[in-house]
Amino acid sequence: xxxxxxxxxxxxxxxxxxxxxxxxxxxxxxxxxxxxxxxxxxxxxxxxxxxxxxxxxxxxxxxxxxxxxxxxxxxxxxxxxxxxxxxxxxxxxxxxxxxxxxxxxxxxxxxxxxxxxxxxxxxxxxxxxxxxxxxxxxxxxxxxxxxxxxxxxxxxxxxxxxxxxxxxxxxxxxxxxxxxxxxxxxxxxxxxxxxxxxxxxxxxxxxxxxxxxxxxxxxxxxxxxxxxxxxxxxxxxxxxxxxxxxxxxxxxxxxxxxxxxxxxxxxxxxxxxxxxxxxxxxxxxxxxxxxxxxxxxxxxxxxxxxxxxxxxxxxxxxxxxxxxxxxxxxxxxxxxxxxxxxxxxxxxxxxxxxxxxxxxxxxxxxxxxxxxxxxxxxxxxxxxxxxxxxxxxxxxxxxxxxxxxxxxxxxxxxxxxxxxxxxxxxxxxxxxxxxxxxxxxxxxxxxxxxxxxxxxxxxxxxxxxxxxxxxxxx
Amino acid sequence: xxxxxxxxxxxxxxxxxxxxxxxxxxxxxxxxxxxxxxxxxxxxxxxxxxxxxxxxxxxxxxxxxxxxxxxxxxxxxxxxxxxxxxxxxxxxxxxxxxxxxxxxxxxxxxxxxxxxxxxxxxxxxxxxxxxxxxxxxxxxxxxxxxxxxxxxxxxxxxxxxxxxxxxxxxxxxxxxxxxxxxxxxxxxxxxxxxxxxxxxxxxxxxxxxxxxxxxxxxxxxxxxxxxxxxxxxxxxxxxxxxxxxxxxxxxx
Numbered sequence: 001x002x003x004x005x006x007x008x009x010x011x012x013x014x015x016x017x018x019x020x021x022x023x024x025x026x027x028x029x030x031x032x033x034x035x036x037x038x039x040x041x042x043x044x045x046x047x048x049x050x051x052x053x054x055x056x057x058x059x060x061x062x063x064x065x066x067x068x069x070x071x072x073x074x075x076x077x078x079x080x081x082x083x084x085x086x087x088x089x090x091x092x093x094x095x096x097x098x099x100x101x102x103x104x105x106x107x108x109x110x111x112x113x114x115x116x117x118x119x120x121x122x123x124x125x126x127x128x129x130x131x132x133x134x135x136x137x138x139x140x141x142x143x144x145x146x147x148x149x150x151x152x153x154x155x156x157x158x159x160x161x162x163x164x165x166x167x168x169x170x171x172x173x174x175x176x177x178x179x180x181x182x183x184x185x186x187x188x189x190x191x192x193x194x195x196x197x198x199x200x201x202x203x204x205x206x207x208x209x210x211x212x213x214x215x216x217x218x219x220x221x222x223x224x225x226x227x228x229x230x231x232x233x234x235x236x237x238x239x240x241x242x243x244x245x246x247x248x249x250x251x252x253x254x255x256x257x258x259x260x261x262x263x264x265x266x267x268x269x270x271x272x273x274x275x276x277x278x279x280x281x282x283x284x285x286x287x288x289x290x291x292x293x294x295x296x297x298x299x300x301x302x303x304x305x306x307x308x309x310x311x312x313x314x315x316x317x318x319x320x321x322x323x324x325x326x327x328x329x330x331x332x333x334x335x336x337x338x339x340x341x342x343x344x345x346x347x348x349x350x351x352x353x354x355x356x357x358x359x360x361x362x363x364x365x366x367x368x369x370x371x372x373x374x375x376x377x378x379x380x381x382x383x384x385x386x387x388x389x390x391x392x393x394x395x396x397x398x399x400x401x402x403x404x405x406x407x408x409x410x411x412x413x414x415x416x417x418x419x420x421x422x423x424x425x426x427x428x429x430x431x432x433x434x435x436x437x438x439x440x441x442x443x444x445x446x447x448x449x450x451x452x453x454x455x456x457x458x459x460x461x462x463x464x465x466x467x468x469x470x471x472x473x474x
Numbered sequence: 475x476x477x478x479x480x481x482x483x484x485x486x487x488x489x490x491x492x493x494x495x496x497x498x499x500x501x502x503x504x505x506x507x508x509x510x511x512x513x514x515x516x517x518x519x520x521x522x523x524x525x526x527x528x529x530x531x532x533x534x535x536x537x538x539x540x541x542x543x544x545x546x547x548x549x550x551x552x553x554x555x556x557x558x559x560x561x562x563x564x565x566x567x568x569x570x571x572x573x574x575x576x577x578x579x580x581x582x583x584x585x586x587x588x589x590x591x592x593x594x595x596x597x598x599x600x601x602x603x604x605x606x607x608x609x610x611x612x613x614x615x616x617x618x619x620x621x622x623x624x625x626x627x628x629x630x631x632x633x634x635x636x637x638x639x640x641x642x643x644x645x646x647x648x649x650x651x652x653x654x655x656x657x658x659x660x661x662x663x664x665x666x667x668x669x670x671x672x673x674x675x676x677x678x679x680x681x682x683x684x685x686x687x688x689x690x691x692x693x694x695x696x697x698x699x700x701x702x703x704x705x706x707x708x709x710x711x712x713x714x715x716x717x718x719x720x721x722x723x724x725x726x
């Protein structure tokens with residue numbers, strides 16, 4: 001059994017065990033908003049912090065674990081950066097959960113400055129949180145650089161970015177998987193450096209009391225956070241480009257000039273898209289707000305258009321035998337479009353003034369995460385399980401796909417509808433002016449129970465098989 | 475003197491305590507208490523609110539402390555009531571009669587002020603209103619006066635608290651309170667001070683002009699460092715790529 005198989009199986013087991021717990025935290029929050037439960041505000045915001053950070057953390061790492069595994073098809077992948085990433089992630093998560101559940105750290109997953117210094121009961125919780133961020137940051141940076149080095153040992157930077165295809169040359173050939181992975185890794189490096197700068201500034205204030213500039217801290221937070229969330233979707237897309245054609249019995253995708261152009265454009269503008277989180281910050285220079293709006297359009301649209309076209313062309317008249325993995329990938333792309341559209345609508349300045357503090361925002365990010373990015377990773381996991389155990393999860397296909405997609409759709413719709421009715425986000429209880437929020441919270445909670453049921457079936461199935469890979473008995 | 479000191483203490487307490495926790499009063503609904511206005515009209519709070527939002531303030535006609543200075547401050551800061559609003563000044567002192575309140579309004583030159591209304595609340599309804607407003611009152615039997623908050627509260631037409639401002643503050647803040655209650659976006663941002671390590675902007679207090687500062691420049695570190703890392707990796711791994719290329723039989 002290869003070491004990369006084992007560490008990939010370890011990632012899958014860990015992520016799939018944490019996933020239902022994180023969902024459960026979300027359900028408890030929605031039930032509290034629906035007035036079915038009575039959580040204290042502190043408990044609600046602690047749950048919100050844990051739910052958000054766990055979901056982003058596990059699905060970012062799972063998408064990168066999938067890419068690390070598939071990368072060995074093209075280049076030699078060292079296992080130690082992946083393993084170090086795993087160990088430091090575990091350390092980070094333990095510190096984070098201790099800060100949240102023992103120290104009442106409840107900043108929300110954005111941990112916007114200066115909340116980490118105030119939104120906690122125990123003072124050590126701030127230290128634990130900052131150390132957790134440090135551990136995750138170091139682990140993920142080393143992992144990203146490890147993958148980048150693996151690619152650049154074979155491909156030059158220009159080849160990895162498929163610049164030769166941009167000018168119409170066929171050789172040397174850069175597979176789309178290498179192109180997308182490289183643009184994603186290069187996009188993540190500045191995000192992690194932004195996190196380092198942010199962390200240093202947090203520690204300066206924590207240790208010396210010297211205050212930081214709130215605008216600078218917010219810029220750095222979203223530079224890191226938004227870019228990370230954006231890039232994890234692209235890891236999922238890289239996995240899709242690599243695996244999806246084989247499900248339809250078609251040859252692997254080639255890097256056409258328009259594909260190369262789209263992903264190079266993503267690399268160029270993705271790190272400026274986060275500016276749309278700062279539209280409300282009127283002190284931000286105006287030109288930056290325009291850049292934010294333009295980048296919010298330019299970063300996703302070419303990638304979405306190219307990917308959707310490729311996926312639809314692959315499926316069209318392919319006679320594809322649908323099973324869980326291609327279904328996850330296909331529906332993931334479709335919901336990525338819907339969630340992306342919701343995000344782009346919100347990223348338009350005029351709309352943002354109406355929508356940004358409403359449930360529209362969790363509506364769109366749950367759409368492209370729960371029904372997009374998570375499905376890409378579950379697609380990879382299903383494929384991995386079949387590769388290692390020969391089981392294509394056929395018994396699970398109908399119940400899991402139906403429950404997950406039906407439940408997920410109802411769940412995000414409840415967010416969108418409530419957001420359209422101006423129900424605000426990030427509150428534990430709705431005031432009577434927007435009491436419809438409680439009704440939609442209940443609807444959302446009921447639908448997400450379907451998702452949880454599907455996930456529990458799936459976890460039971462996949463974890464058992466991956467555990468065998470992990471302990472080397474497969 | 476004692477009244478002044480206790481008043482100042484109350485202001486300080488108000489600013490440091492309740493003022494900082496203003497959010498907890500947001501959208502709290504006031505009880506529909508009966509009102510007896512100085513012009514003889516008998517109504518209720520909700521009926522009164524059918525036609526306008528209000529800026530509600532409370533006072534005692536017997537107060538030898540802060541009530542008069544505070545009402546004069548409101549007069550100076552607001553002048554006539556802002557468009558769409560009525561300033562409703564109610565006595566929280568159960569001993570005050572309609573004529574006491576009318577006399578006080580005359581004394582302060584506010585009896586004929588456009589958009590201002592004065593009145594009393596039947597004594598049995600006062601505690602409910604004060605509790606909802608978070609209005610602190612303590613009777614001092616030695617002085618036979620109340621130690622109390624000074625506050626102005628913005629109430630919408632449904633009887634909800636939209637904003638609450640405690641103590642005598644900058645008049646512009648009071649105007650912002652009204653603008654915000656109308657749904658206008660009121661800008662507020664802490665001015666750069668020397669206590670902040672790396673600022674995004676520097677402000678020239680003499681001229682009011684500003685310029686970008688090193689804090690903003692810090693945002694260039696991530697892309698610049700990433701560029702350097704990518705170039706370094708490209709150069710450092712060049713021999714490895716050449717060696718691989720040689721192994722495949724290409725020209726070295």
